[in-house]
Amino acid sequence: MASHATLADALERTADLHPERDAVVYPRKDQYWTYAELDRKANRLANALADLGVEKGDRVSTMLFNGSEIVVAVYACTKLGAVFNPLNYRLPAGEVEYIVNDAESKVLLYEADTREAVDGARDDLETVEEYVYIDEGVPDGDLDFYDLLASASPERPGVPVAEDDPYAFIYTSGTTGRPKGVVHEHRNMMEHSLLCIAEMNLARSDVGLSALPLYHCAELHANLFPRVQVGATNVIHHEFDPVDVLDAIQTHDVSVFFAAPTAWNGVARTAAETDHDVSSLRLGLYGAAPMPKEVLDACMEHLCEEYVQAYGMTEIGPCGTFQSPEEQRTKQGSAGLPALNHQVRIVEPDADPDATVEQGAIGEILFTGPCTMREYWNRPEATADSLREADGREWYYTGDLGYRDEDGYLYVVDRKDDMIVSGGENVYPAEVEDVLFRHEDVVEAAVVGEDDAEWGQRVVAYVVGETGADALDAFCRESDDLADFKRPRAYYFVDELPKNPSGKVQKFRLRDDEADAGDVESIDVA
Numbered sequence: 260m261a262s263h264a265t266l267a268d269a270l271e272r273t274a275d276l277h278p279e280r281d282a283v284v285y286p287r288k289d290q291y292w293t294y295a296e297l298d299r300k301a302n303r304l305a306n307a308l309a310d311l312g313v314e315k316g317d318r319v320s321t322m323l324f325n326g327s328e329i330v331v332a333v334y335a336c337t338k339l340g341a342v343f344n345p346l347n348y349r350l351p352a353g354e355v356e357y358i359v360n361d362a363e364s365k366v367l368l369y370e371a372d373t374r375e376a377v378d379g380a381r382d383d384l385e386t387v388e389e390y391v392y393i394d395e396g397v398p399d400g401d402l403d404f405y406d407l408l409a410s411a412s413p414e415r416p417g418v419p420v421a422e423d424d425p426y427a428f429i430y431t432s433g434t435t436g437r438p439k440g441v442v443h444e445h446r447n448m449m450e451h452s453l454l455c456i457a458e459m460n461l462a463r464s465d466v467g468l469s470a471l472p473l474y475h476c477a478e479l480h481a482n483l484f485p486r487v488q489v490g491a492t493n494v495i496h497h498e499f500d501p502v503d504v505l506d507a508i509q510t511h512d513v514s515v516f517f518a519a520p521t522a523w524n525g526v527a528r529t530a531a532e533t534d535h536d537v538s539s540l541r542l543g544l545y546g547a548a549p550m551p552k553e554v555l556d557a558c559m560e561h562l563c564e565e566y567v568q569a570y571g572m573t574e575i576g577p578c579g580t581f582q583s584p585e586e587q588r589t590k591q592g593s594a595g596l597p598a599l600n601h602q603v604r605i606v607e608p609d610a611d612p613d614a615t616v617e618q619g620a621i622g623e624i625l626f627t628g629p630c631t632m633r634e635y636w637n638r639p640e641a642t643a644d645s646l647r648e649a650d651g652r653e654w655y656y657t658g659d660l661g662y663r664d665e666d667g668y669l670y671v672v673d674r675k676d677d678m679i680v681s682g683g684e685n686v687y688p689a690e691v692e693d694v695l696f697r698h699e700d701v702v703e704a705a706v707v708g709e710d711d712a713e714w715g716q717r718v719v720a721y722v723v724g725e726t727g728a729d730a731l732d733a734f735c736r737e738s739d740d741l742a743d744f745k746r747p748r749a750y751y752f753v754d755e756l757p758k759n760p761s762g763k764v765q766k767f768r769l770r771d772d773e774a775d776a777g778d779v780e781s782i783d784v785a
Contacts, residue, residue, distance in 0.1 A: 313365055320344040355376050367384070455482070463489055465491040523543065570582075575657075610623075660675050
């Protein structure tokens with residue numbers, strides 16, 4: 260008999276206890292579903308997928324923007340024991356082909372806005388047997404999502420699903436190259452939901468807004484799943500837009516919202532220029548990077564006063580540490596303390612888990628906890644490299660560099676692969692970026708190392724903003740927080756920085772001249 264710690268159990272418990280509570284609000288299609296309706300629709304899609312030949316363990320991929328459909332899809336998979344595989348809706352055909360073939364998916368759900376990429380990959384998708392389309396004008400030979408819902412049984416499928424069954428393959432968004440499929444189990448996600456519920460003090464009375472991508476674990480695992488578990492309402496927006504976010508807060512009395520600091524910056528700047536009523540917003544959650552002081556100040560002034568930061572990565576849930584509202588000022592720049600039932604170690608890069616460094620020294624960040632992935636799909640060597648046992652625990656090697664202060668708070672310095680060695684000195688890009696971000700005309704900044712015949716590498720900065728190299732160089736020279744050898748020697752002014760779905764800058768694309776960032780103005784300084 261299946262043990263009861265699955266994501267399907269979480270939805271069914273909420274639907275049983277609070278059937279008439281609003282579960283999904285999707286203004287784009289004027290959909291308002293209660294928890295009882297959401298549960299029945301998930302059953303219907305699960306049964307429809309079963310009728311198409313999807314069995315327990317089979318993979319179901321989605322190429323969907325945010326919407327009610329991706330919510331139904333993920334819960335349908337959990338009821339059937341199928342493995343959910345959400346793809347970034349911005350991927351080109353070649354990357355769609357790579358992921359879907361690697362996951363060996365049997366069914367692919369897509370929509371009008373992703374049709375071009377799916378059509379481009381279709382002839383090379385080796386295992387997909389059925390295509391399901393969620394919009395009007397279903398292509399010949401494909402299936403209509405809403406027809407499937409209407410025709411299938413609303414009863415729960417009789418498939419036993421256990422807590423240690425895989426729930427999803429979430430492909431890493433690639434800050435270092437080809438994505439890998441992270442295998443998460445049901446129990447991992449149930450544990451993770453409890454962490455987020457506790458840290459955000461989530462309640463049934465909350466109304467959450469999902470405007471960041473639901474195909475990404477930050478929005479899906481740290482926001483949607485916990486809200487469903489407590490019976491809160493989920494307002495879904497097709498994609499992120501600052502004005503639309505403010506409209507939603509005002510219209511639907513949104514109380515909790517997640518975004519990366521870059522997106523929070525956009526919402527706060529917009530709120531400063533509009534007269535939206537945001538009084539319902541009680542808590543902001545952010546991740547992907549610390550919140551710069553200037554952005555935090557603007558958010559507190561124009562949006563709400565309390566924020567929680569989560570730090571981690573897809574492989575650990577994603578949340579491994581939290582920084583609470585009362586720590587935003589006193590520990591500004593930190594990633595907070597380890598989450599409940601989690602431990603953190605700082606070790607010499609790539610060394611054994613017991614090769615810890617002295618308190619305050621910089622090393623590689625390791626995590627152990629109940630939400631860590633099972634493995635990388637079909638990547639035994641990568642799995643063995645990232646998960647290593649010590650003291651009866653399995654430790655995940657993050658590839659991030661950081662240190663812990665005297666109070667145990669974690670500070671993330673940078674990616675191990677992003678560290679710059681210039682003239683034999685270690686330069687951590689994040690500390691240079693922090694200084695640049697303080698300049699009033701800098702919207703975004705990313706610092707990388709560039710090959711240099713004399714110094715090995717030189718520090719260069721990619722900047723979004725209305726300013727120039729001379730002004731920024733003078734600003735860096737005047738800073739008390741930046742040694743001269745860390746000062747950028749070249750500035751590249753770009754329209755935007757390449758980012759992955761969670762908002763992290765893809766520095767490998769900057770290093771490899773793949774920024775695709777518009778007109779680049781290169782200016783060297785002495």
